[in-house]
Amino acid sequence: MKCRDFELVVLSLAARRPLEGDGARQALAHAEDCRHCDLRLTEERALASGIWTVVRDLAAEEAPPSVENAVLAAFRERHAGASGCIARSLPGWKRQRPRWMLPAAAALILAMISVAAILHHSGHPDRELDTSIARSGASGAQEPEFGQANSQSASKPERSVASIRSGSMTSKDQRYVGPRSTTRRNLTNNPAEATTDFFPLMGGGDLDSLESGEVVRVELPASVLLAAGLAANLDTEGETVRADVVFAQDGLARAIRFLR
Amino acid sequence: MTPTDVELLQQITAGDELAFTTVYRRHQARIYKFALLMSGSAAIAEDVTQEVFIVLIREAGRYDASRGSLSGFLYGIARNHVLRCLERDRSYVPIADDSDGQSIAPLPELIAQCDPLDDLARNEMIKSVRQAVLALPTRYRDVVVLCDFQELSYVEAAQVLGRPVGTVCSRLHRGHALLLEKLRSSGKIGSETHGARSVRCFA
Numbered sequence: 159m160k161c162r163d164f165e166l167v168v169l170s171l172a173a174r175r176p177l178e179g180d181g182a183r184q185a186l187a188h189a190e191d192c193r194h195c196d197l198r199l200t201e202e203r204a205l206a207s208g209i210w211t212v213v214r215d216l217a218a219e220e221a222p223p224s225v226e227n228a229v230l231a232a233f234r235e236r237h238a239g240a241s242g243c244i245a246r247s248l249p250g251w252k253r254q255r256p257r258w259m260l261p262a263a264a265a266l267i268l269a270m271i272s273v274a275a276i277l278h279h280s281g282h283p284d285r286e287l288d289t290s291i292a293r294s295g296a297s298g299a300q301e302p303e304f305g306q307a308n309s310q311s312a313s314k315p316e317r318s319v320a321s322i323r324s325g326s327m328t329s330k331d332q333r334y335v336g337p338r339s340t341t342r343r344n345l346t347n348n349p350a351e352a353t354t355d356f357f358p359l360m361g362g363g364d365l366d367s368l369e370s371g372e373v374v375r376v377e378l379p380a381s382v383l384l385a386a387g388l389a390a391n392l393d394t395e396g397e398t399v400r401a402d403v404v405f406a407q408d409g410l411a412r413a414i415r416f417l418r
Numbered sequence: 419m420t421p422t423d424v425e426l427l428q429q430i431t432a433g434d435e436l437a438f439t440t441v442y443r444r445h446q447a448r449i450y451k452f453a454l455l456m457s458g459s460a461a462i463a464e465d466v467t468q469e470v471f472i473v474l475i476r477e478a479g480r481y482d483a484s485r486g487s488l489s490g491f492l493y494g495i496a497r498n499h500v501l502r503c504l505e506r507d508r509s510y511v512p513i514a515d516d517s518d519g520q521s522i523a524p525l526p527e528l529i530a531q532c533d534p535l536d537d538l539a540r541n542e543m544i545k546s547v548r549q550a551v552l553a554l555p556t557r558y559r560d561v562v563v564l565c566d567f568q569e570l571s572y573v574e575a576a577q578v579l580g581r582p583v584g585t586v587c588s589r590l591h592r593g594h595a596l597l598l599e600k601l602r603s604s605g606k607i608g609s610e611t612h613g614a615r616s617v618r619c620f621a
Contacts, residue, residue, distance in 0.1 A: 169594060173566070201598055204607045208547040209566045212455075215544050216567075219454065220447040221467040229442060229471040230435065236475055237433040 159188040164195045172202035263382065264359040268411055270378050271403055356404060356413040371406045423488035430478050442471055445489055448568060449496050455563045456500040458552045462507070466499045486577035493568075493578040497560055504556065543606060550600035558593035565590050 167177055167185050177185070189196045377398045404413040421429075421440070429437035446467055453466035473495050474481075481491050551559060551567075564575040565586070572590075576583045601607040 165591075169590060201607055202594065205547075205594060205598055205601065206566075208543050208601070208606065211540060212544050212547050213567055213569075216451050216454070219451055221450040221464060225450075225464050225468045225471075226439075226442060226446070228468050229475070230439065232472050233435060233438050233475050237435075 159184045161188075161192060161195055164188050164192070165198070168195070168199055168202050172199060172206045174206075264357075264414075267378065267382055267401075267403075267414055268359065270382065271374075271376055271411060352418040353402070354416045354418070356402075356415045358413050359403075359411050371404050371412060373402045373404050375400060375402050377401075424483050427478050427481060427488065430475075438475070441474070441488070445492055446471070448489065449492055452493060452563060452568055453496055453500050455548070455551060455567050456497070456556075456559060457504060458548065459507075462500065462503045466496050466503065469499050470495045487574065490570075490574055490577045493564065493570075494580070497578065501556060546601060546604050546606045547597075550597045550604075553600055554593055554596055558589050558596060561586055561589040562593040562597065 164185055167181055169175075170177055171182060171185050176182075185199075189199045377400055380397045380399050382399070382401075400417040402415050402417070403411050406412050421437070423441065423444075426437040426441050430441065449470050450463050450467045453463035454460060457463060457466070470492055474492065481488060485491075551562060554562060560579065561575060564570045564578060565572065570578070572583050572586050576586045579586065581589075598607060
């Protein structure tokens, strides 16, 4: 072995790392013959000894428990957060749903009612009302009472609404006295007809506080059922559904229910 | 049977806290010591250790077993953080010989009290070696710490540093030469071989 080759292995030799073949024996033999390499090996061994002293000194060193606590807290937070995302998403969605969906549905229904009312008023209200009555099976026997009232106020803006009312309901059924009494009275007069409960519409306020009102039956596109969060057959998208709308004395629609 | 690091990492990814604790306790000490030797600061070592395992929590999936051991992966993260800390807090590293050395002084309870003279010499040696290591440029310091103090093979150190094995060998030789020079000047090692030339390693 030459000095150059010895230099290549002196660190491993001093650190007592295994050398290939009999490299260690050859290197030691060379160091015995070469003073320079012998001193070099001595120096490296002294350095290795100093390093081992430090290594032994640090043997018991480790991160304090506070570090473990911190990383474990981070681990818990991360994985709790990941599962929390899923857990929180559903309640959040459920919480948000009525916040925007019901007002949207109510606005849609109101808009359709308004459009329907205008069309009825400006077009052929009597014919439309007759059709509505026929479909619902509701009686129009009391129409004259309302007709009289309506004729008196024909020039007023409420006239169209009054016309719809007169065609849709009997005088008895048109009176709305709270949601419970409305249901109990079975406004449709048709025992085969099932209805949902009344849904309060946007700005409708508390229905229980509503002393009286009038119920108007309308026909709406089936898509309003979806908008209102009710189950609907998507195949019947183009079809219509019937609904009863509760109008308060101030003329505002307060609640709606659907007929099945 | 003791689970491997790879198995534990899969469990960690699935949110197994016990697996994470096992990995932490298996590797934290060497990461802490590496950071301590590299920085000379217990505070930095704690921060680095914490940061390494937080990175592991976030990016356990980034570890590729085909590219090396988990300890090598963690050393790599630790090295990057140490260098960042040193860059940020340069004043933390006590390079000068006349520094008080408080941050690197061995804990008194760890020192045997048999022979006060031996203890004194030992403590002096520890202090000198650690100061000499901290005085090394970082490109030599990390190689010396990994190969000499952490006892990684040249190949493992090369994986941690992302350098060829030859570069690791040559840097280790150069690092040793600088360490010896420093220790000679502090009188901890004789100066008979002063001026011995370093030879490039071709391993």
